[in-house]
Amino acid sequence: MRPRFLSVVIVAIVGTVASQSLSSSNILASHAGAASAPSPVSTVAKAEPYVAESDGAAEVLELERNIGAAIVRGDAAYFDSVTSSDFVMVHGDGWTTGGKPALVDDKASFMKRIASHSYAAHDYDSVNVEMHGDVAITYGRYVGNIPSSGPGRAWFSVWYEKVYAKRGGRWLYLSHRTVNGAHYGIDRESVSHR
């Protein structure tokens, strides 16, 4: 039996969440043209509306978007409430060839980044989910902006694999691993096709 792969077009979802105060949604909407551009992103972003094949998949994708929004608004409490105590975030794809990642955050260190409003943008534009009952794996890309980064590195794009688990009836975010990137640039446009 074919696994429940769900191809997702965040651009299509933006319309349904545009009313939220989610800056990422607005930015995505303004960046909708990227979906039809001849870029790696366009190969995953299909021009069809997203239809959740299961409630679990829809919940996980909504959670992922909500976490991105919480990161930008500095809502460490929300992040705390939806992540496991042993949360791990591996930055940089060095580990994918046996090297060291650029950085490894645990829950406490990443919450500090959120509380200090490190991220000014954290926008998903290609997300897919692979469901395994009470475990979900998402993979895709986001474009981020950390204004305090050095010249030429404030904007970046990251391809990732994340893992979630449903515990006590709620989905929890366990792990992020960058599988390609980060790719840096001076502005959103310079990283939006990488």
Place this chain on the structure above:
Amino acid sequence: MRIPYVVALAVVTVLSGPLRIAPVVVSGQKAAASPPHASPAQGADAAEVLGLDQKIGSAVVRGDTAFVDSVTPSDFVMVHGDGWTNGGKPLSTDTKESMLRRVTTKYYDVIDFDSVKVEMHGDVAITYGRYLAHVPGSAAERAWFAVWFERVYAKRDGRWIYLSHRTVHGPTFGADRQAVSDK
């Protein structure tokens, strides 16, 4: 630096007391500033999971379909090729059924893991590392290959179940083991 699987496993075995290791990343990898506490039970699970990749790989090579069937769920997914890591398509995607067919037909005659680490999250485990493999009957220059991967396991009814494999780098092909052993 690549840490051989045996070394990673040794680290887990030695640290059998209350562990204070990287954010539950069992290996020599640099940890975050405030690593959470990992219980002794978690250490035992980590050791078990670290051995599972090779155990399953060995079963695949000997054509032990029953064993591989017993440690994979009906919604098992194996994504071959790293094309998905930049939004492209993978080389192919196996379901449980198609993967078991490869086992039954002894599609692989070598699968050797040499760098495996594990990130523990209670009843969910993530392994990542590399294996070298050989597919008999392939074109000579593509008979051997190296793959870096991320895998996800879940403990269900007291047993670790292999849910997902995604290639994060490769495959990198070569004519012999030596040609791919540093890829």
